[in-house]
Every structure is written in structure tokens, then in C-alpha cells.
Amino acid sequence: MNKKTYSIILIFILFMSFLNISNVCASSNSILQNTNLSKKSINKYSDPSIDDLVVNLKKGDIVTRNVDADRFPLFKDFKHPLMYTGENITNDTGVVIKYAFIEANGGGNVEYWNYTKEKLVESIHKTIFRVVNANDIQIDNAVKFLKSQLGKKFQTIIEEMVKENDPTKNDSWYCTEIIWAAYYNCDYDPADGIYGHGIDIDCNKGLNVWPWDIFNSKETREFPLFIEPVENKVVKSKFIFENIIFKFLTNFKNILDF
Numbered sequence: 001m002n003k004k005t006y007s008i009i010l011i012f013i014l015f016m017s018f019l020n021i022s023n024v025c026a027s028s029n030s031i032l033q034n035t036n037l038s039k040k041s042i043n044k045y046s047d048p049s050i051d052d053l054v055v056n057l058k059k060g061d062i063v064t065r066n067v068d069a070d071r072f073p074l075f076k077d078f079k080h081p082l083m084y085t086g087e088n089i090t091n092d093t094g095v096v097i098k099y100a101f102i103e104a105n106g107g108g109n110v111e112y113w114n115y116t117k118e119k120l121v122e123s124i125h126k127t128i129f130r131v132v133n134a135n136d137i138q139i140d141n142a143v144k145f146l147k148s149q150l151g152k153k154f155q156t157i158i159e160e161m162v163k164e165n166d167p168t169k170n171d172s173w174y175c176t177e178i179i180w181a182a183y184y185n186c187d188y189d190p191a192d193g194i195y196g197h198g199i200d201i202d203c204n205k206g207l208n209v210w211p212w213d214i215f216n217s218k219e220t221r222e223f224p225l226f227i228e229p230v231e232n233k234v235v236k237s238k239f240i241f242e243n244i245i246f247k248f249l250t251n252f253k254n255i256l257d258f
Contacts, residue, residue, distance in 0.1 A: 050121055053226040057099060059086025060139035062129040062179055063225065064211060071107055074158075079125065079211040080106070081179045082113065085143050089114060102146040104173040107156070110149045120225065128223040129214055131183055134199055138186040141198075145182045149173065163202070163209045166195045180209045183219075 057063075061084045069076035082103040089098035098114040105111050115124065134142070148167065155161060155172040164170045165181040173181070180202055187197035202209040203217040214220055 050117060052229055053117070053121075054229060055096070055099065055117060055120065056128065056224055056227045057084045058130065059084060060131060060134060060142055061223075062131075062214060062220070063101070064125045064127075064129075065123050066125075068106060080175050081129075081211055081214065083143065083146060083179055083182065085112075085146070102143075102150070104152075104154050104175045104178045106154055106175065108154055110146070110152045110154070110173055110178060112150070124225060126225045128225050129220040130223050131199060131201060131219050132221045133219060134183065134186065138183070138199065141186040141188060142182040145185050145188070146178065149178060162207050168195075176209050176211050176214065180214065 062081050063084065064079035064081050067075045067078045067080045072078075080103070082101040085100045085102055087100040088096040089100070091097050096117075098116055099120065101113050101115065102110065103113060105113070131139070131142075145167075152170070153172040155174040155177070161174050161177070163177045163180060165184045167181070167185075170181075180200075183199045183201050185195050185198050187199075188195055189197070199219055201217045201219045202213045204213055206213070215222075
């Protein structure tokens with residue numbers, strides 16, 4: 001076999017090897033990079049167990065879950081926002097077992113909800129919306145604002161869902177409104193008593209504020225709810241490399257046999 005023929009065969013083998021592992025690479029990339037998978041596909045994070053997943057929450061992060069379609073059929077396709085307070089419940093060894101959120105709960109009040117990691121996987125959508133330009137003081141103030149509104153009623157009358165950030169004028173809140181108001185009031189100074197100093201996360205500044213207004217705001221950025229541990233990524237890379245070698249040798253053997 002002359003050198004030219006050998007080179008052509010070698011290039012062909014390499015091409016076929018990469019072609020055959022394209023599905024492996026695509027699968028790996030979807031695991032490592034895709035932050036917009038549906039809730040049903042959460043277990044596409046199947047290489048590590050739930051225990052191996054690293055929760056990527058930071059104080060002040062906004063997450064969403066599905067609206068209770070039985071209770072609110074008109075809003076069945078909506079997303080319901082909650083804010084992570086930065087508070088955790090730990091076990092005796094210091095391991096976090098629950099993550100604390102505040103929300104205006106449909107049919108209820110402004111209240112705390114605690115989620116285990118398993119409940120996050122089951123109920124919470126996989127994308128975090130983080131107010132990226134908020135400093136620590138502003139984030140603290142946003143969470144404090146929510147805490148100050150605990151116990152207020154959920155606003156259920158659609159006609160009254162005109163957003164209002166001033167808590168002295170609001171006896172009730174709807175879910176997105178209170179999250180928006182928390183950041184809109186994050187520079188509130190008790191000395192002047194004026195609300196509305198802060199970060200406006202409503203992208204269109206309309207009369208109402210809805211989840212997609214926060215999602216599309218220039219003030220928010222998307223992050224994955226879970227991060228896969230580095231060691232699992234290393235294993236994946238090794239797995240892909242081994243597949244390249246295996247496919248190469250298999251194709252080479254098949255050509256020699258031919």
C-alpha cells in the first residue's frame with residue numbers, strides 16, 4: 001500500500017469515528033450546557049444522582065414553577081415566581097436539607113415555602129433569573145421587603161392587578177408583582193419614606209407585570225438551577241475520548257478485514 005492510499009484510508013477512518021460519536025457529544029453537550037430543558041426532562045441530569053447535583057442558588061434569585069391549573073385554569077400556562085431568601089435548613093452535620101423561598105401563594109398569602117433538593121427537581125423549573133447588577137445591600141433589601149409583607153393576602157381579582165410597589169397602598173399582592181416590587185424598592189431609605197428607589201425588572205414598564213416581563217428584562221440573566229460536579233464532567237470527557245479511540249480501532253479493523 002503506497003503512502004497516498006494509506007493517508008486516504010486514515011482520513012476516512014478518522015471521519016467515520018467522529019461521525020459515529022456525534023450522538024455521544026450532542027448528548028453530553030445537552031447535559032452540560034442546556035439550561036432550558038422542560039421540567040419533564042430534569043432527569044436528563046441522569047449521569048450524576050440527585051445527591052451529586054450542586055444547587056446554584058444565590059440569595060435574591062428568582063425561580064419559577066407551574067401555576068396550579070386546577071385552581072387557576074385561566075393561568076394554567078403561566079409561570080409562578082418565587083424568590084430565594086438565602087436561608088437554609090440544615091441537618092446535624094451541616095448539610096442543607098431545605099432551601100427557603102418567599103412567594104405570594106395563589107389562594108393564600110405571602111408566605112415561606114421550603115424546598116428539599118428532591119422537591120426542587122420535581123417542581124421548580126431549571127432556569128434561575130438573577131438580577132445581575134444588584135449589589136449585596138440591594139439584594140438584602142429585596143429579601144427584607146418580602147419578609148415585611150409576610151401574611152398579606154394573594155390578590156385574586158384580575159381587574160385589580162395593576163402593579164403597585166408601595167406596600168402602604170397594597171393590602172394584597174399577586175405573585176409577579178411582589179417579586180418586582182422587592183427589587184423596585186431595594187434602595188428604599190426609611191429616612192425619606194419614599195418607595196420606588198431601586199431596580200426595575202419589568203422589561204416594558206407597563207401597568208401590569210408578568211413573569212415574562214422579568215424573564216426578558218435587561219436587569220436579569222439566566223443561570224442553571226443545578227450545576228453538575230466537575231468530576232462528572234471529567235468522566236464525560238474521558239468517556240468521549242475513549243469512544244473516539246474505540247470507534248477508530250473498530251473502523252480500522254473493519255477496513256483491514258475488508
